[in-house]
Amino acid sequence: MIPALLKWIGNKQRFAELIVSYMPTEFNNYYEPFLGSGAVMAELLYSDENKMYPHFSHAYGSDVLPFLIGIFDIVKNEPAVLIDYYKSEIEQYMQDRNAKYFEIRDRFNENHNALDFCLLSRTCYSGIIRFRKSDGYMSTPIGPHKPISPDTFMKRVNLWHQLLEKASFATMDFEKAMSQATAGDVIYCDPPYTHSQRIIYGAQNFKIEQLWDTIRDCKQRGVKIMLSLNGTRESRKKNISVEIPDDLFKRKIIIDCGTSMIDRLQNTGKIMTNENVDDLLMLTW
Structure with missing residues (x-):
């Protein structure tokens, strides 16, 4: 499992290896149009002689958040910049956590700096990146946890720098990103979950119906699509998925995620059973 660069609720780090295992053994290019923490891409890019990983040409990651894409660009092209920034800022943060956190958050809300956004992801409450719909203000409070040390962060940045050698990044919406894929390519989609994530990641305007249409267009061009989607909760007693068009997918794999991070946060100190x-x-082939 690749250690996370960003602290990001809902990331697929725990399931990335499983998701990659369902990819074709060989394909042309890989596209991830809802990049988020980049966990699945990182796993795909990881080279391990003990694992049978797919062979492919290049990986393209994209997202609508420019400051998120900015982090990956910095890690790929100027990793020392992020390493030095984190070391300087986190040392000040540990001296006066509240004052430093709100200083960084206020600064980010003024200029949407990628470096500040990276540090906020590592220090905000449980990695919940929440933007107000009215004005786009990043409003997540400070987290109670101790952030990882500068040395640990440096090792992660250097690892990701090596992984991203065969990757490129761009700020764009999923429709434009997916339109660039051609026959023989693979797209992995991890969109905002319709039952719980509309208030975070700036996802209030996401419409799943647009994604269905885009997937249909890609299929017609010979592109293979993988889609992670909310399924059930309360140990399969409650269906929280959406109506999926019958003509889009050929396979459905159920992935047991355990209890969700949000449920654990909302029930701190309680014993959780059947949750x-x-x-x-979902796979199109």
Whole structure:
């Protein structure tokens, strides 16, 4: 499992290896149009002689958040900049956590700096990146946890720098990103989950119906699509998925995610039983 660069609720780090295992053994290019933490891309890019990973040409990651894409660009092209920034800022943060956190958050809300956004992801409450719909203000409070040390962060940045050698990044919406894929390519989609994520990641305007149409267009061009989607909760007693068009997918894999991070946060100190959440992994082939 590749250590996370960003602290990001809902990331697929725990399931990335499983998701990659369902990819074709060989394909042309890889596209991830809802990049988020980049966990699945990182796993795909990881080279391990003990694992049978797919062979492909290049990976393209994109997202609508320019400051998120800015982090990956910095890690790929100027990793020392991020390493030095984190070391300087986190040392000040540890001296006066509240004052430093709100200083960084206020600064980010003024200029949407990628470096500040990276540090906020590592220090905000449980990695929940929440933007107000009215004005786009990043409003997540400070987290109670101790952020990782500068040395640990440096090792992660250097690892990701090596992984991203065969990757490129761009700020764009999923429709434009997916339109660039051609026959023989693979797209992995991890869109905002319709039941719980509309208030975070700036996802209030996401419409799943637009994604269905885009997937249909890609299929017609010979592109293979993988889609992670909310499935069930309360140990499969409650369906939290959406109506999926019958003509889009040929396979459905159920992934047991355990209890969700949000459920654990909302029930801190309580014993949770029969509260497992399942994701769906949908494949077009």
